[in-house]
Every structure is written in C-alpha cells, then in structure tokens.
Amino acid sequence: MIPLDEAKARINAAIQPLAAVQVPIAEARGLVLAQEVLAQEDIPPFDNTAMDGFAVRSADLASATADSPVELVVAATIAAGSVAPRALMAGEAMRIMTGAPIPDGADAIIMVELTEPVGEHAVRCNSAVPVKNHIRPAGDDLKAGATVFVPGEVLGAHHLGVLASVGLESVLVTARPRVGVFSTGDELVVGPEPLQPGQIRDSNRPTLLALVAEAGFQPVDLGSLPDDDSVIAAALRNAVGRCDALITSGGVSMGDFDYVKAVLMRLGELSWMQVAIKPAKPLAFGVLLGTPIFGLPGNPVSSAVSFELFARPAIRQMMARPDTERVHQWAVADDPLLRSPDGKIHFVRVVVTQQSDGWHIRSAGGQGSHQLAALAAANGLAIVADGDGVQAGARVQVMMLQ
C-alpha cells in the first residue's frame, strides 16, 4: 500500500491544465478567468437617483420643514431609461424614478416619502436635503479603465453580473473539462426491469455523473460496459478523443474479471495503486493520449470516496481552480468512531451539524463500502487516522461533502 498523499502526488504530477477558450458569460460559471478584465466605461454610466422622488436644487429647500414646507413646480417626469427634456430651473422639481439620470441643474433628490402632491403640477417638500442627497455618481461602482478582475479569478454568479455590467458577452477562461463516465460489470442492469439472479442495478454511473456536474465539470455519459477486455479497450480509445478526463468504475481489484486495470496497463501509462485508505483501496490511474483516466473501484461507496479524494481535485486542477480540495474542518465526535489498526486512514461517513459550540459529527450509518444509503445521509467524511479510532468527545478532522 502507498500513502494517500503519495497517490495524490503521483496523479497531480500527470495533470496538465486545459487550454484557454472564449465562452459566453452565461456558460462561464465556475470557470477560471484567463484574461484581465478592464471597465470600458464608468459603472454606473451617469449620475442617477437612488430613490423614487423629486430632483431639486438643494438651495430651494434650505428652509423646508414639515411645519413650513416649500412648494415647487413639477416640470417633468423622468423614468429610468429616459432623460429630462431640459434643465431644471430655480423653483422647480422633476419627478424622478430610481435609476433615472439626474437632470442638469439639479443637485439633490428628495425622496417621495418627504413630499405631498399639490394637484398635478406642484409638490410640497417637507424637508431640506443636502447637496448630492441620494445621487449615485457616475463611476461610483467602477471607473472607466479600472481593472475589474485579473487572471485566476473563479467566476461565480456575481462575477458574471459584473462582466455583463461592463458590456462583455464572452470571456477567455480555462476550459471546462468534459468528463466521461462509464461503469463496468457483467452484473449491472440499467433501467427498471426485474433483476435476474446475480444482477444488480448500476448506481455508480448516476452518482459519478452527478458528482462530476456538481464539481463544475461537463459530464459525458458513456454507459455501462460488460466485463470484456476488447469492449473496454475500444470504449477507452474512443472516449479519450471526446473527453478531457475519464472516470470508470469497477474492474480495478484483484478479481479474475477486472479488465479495466488490465486494459489500462496495456494501453496507457498507468499506475495501479493500493492506497492506504478505507474505503477505496484499489485505484487505477492512467494517461491515454494525454487524457487522464481514473479507474475507480466498483463498490458504490468506494467509487464515490475515490472520486472525492483523487478525481475531483485533479480535474479541478485541469480547470485551473485554486480551490481543488473540499473544505476541511475540525468537529467533535458525539459518538465514538472506533476502529482497529490496519495501516490505513479511514474515511467515515458522518452527519456534520453546526451547534452553538462549534461543529459536531455522528455516524451516518452502516460503513460498509456497499452501503450507499449511509453515504446519502452523510454530508462529511471524518478522517480517522490509523489506530483505535476516536472516543466520544474527541476532535476529528472532517472533509465536508457540501
């Protein structure tokens, strides 16, 4: 067995970042910027009002109070998206809506709540307002020419809003990896038909495809394959042309029909590893024509944990994400997490909750590598070092799954 860190290091050493591509901003969420973004213009582009109300000259309202209001003539109405027909004169107000440009001649806004209409064409103002009141100046968010983002920025929803606000329709980013997923196993059945003796349903493929999508990669469903050397070899050869990375499940252990391992050893530059972890000890990792292939074990919990430990961080590295690893945090074990020494780090499926005194964990249920139900109940993997385990009340590090 090799240590977990060494297995990860071997994989990461074989990973190359993908090329930069131009993508529409609607498709850029989660991708990493490969260009500098400058503001082409002031944002907001013009002085505008932050309130519905009236554009006024502050000096006109200097004496205004609720007891002694000042009446102004309403000269125009300015909606967002329109401009005033002319400049504001002394003794006048213009009705103005949030986001509309400030008319020439006005230097303040009085919000509608501090006014009362006097018929159609006049307004009573119940308060004085300082110069610049409720005016958002041009460039208050971003000045023309300012650097908005630098290469390496991970584009989240709010970044896409900023890109749109500076008028960009597409951006240069490190490409989103297309990640092909296929299962292997003669016992696998797809669809609702009754199981024949010896058959089980393919649960790994939907799980892995969803994990791929959640990680920010583009999933490519490559189906379920039999335990057949030539079928698996053909599928791998075909898939490396279409995908940036491949994930398979099953067929990498010590069994007679574990063909994924055999095919990868023949076709690719491959490391087959026994990693000192539980679950997910066996792992086949190879590179075929430049495409990394993660041969994950077949047991459902093993394939999911192996994805988390090896495939997710490595493929995030391909897309230049700085946050390749899941968040880890310390938590108090409310129940003991006991184990026996076996030379491996154990990853225990746990329910993590935040309480008034910090994070706590309890077991999510059955910990067998075939027991997918407890993985569904879990939102973290407690990292239990080799030894006798963790006593109730002790602190343990948890890899968060959400």
Ligand code: AMP
């Ligand atoms: P293997 O790694 O191929 O030896 O498979 C280990 C265990 O995982 C066996 O019990 C398989 O039946 C099971 N298994 C393999 N692939 C899948 C899959 N796609 N969905 C559910 N169980 C699987």
Ligand code: MG
């Ligand atoms: Mg198998």
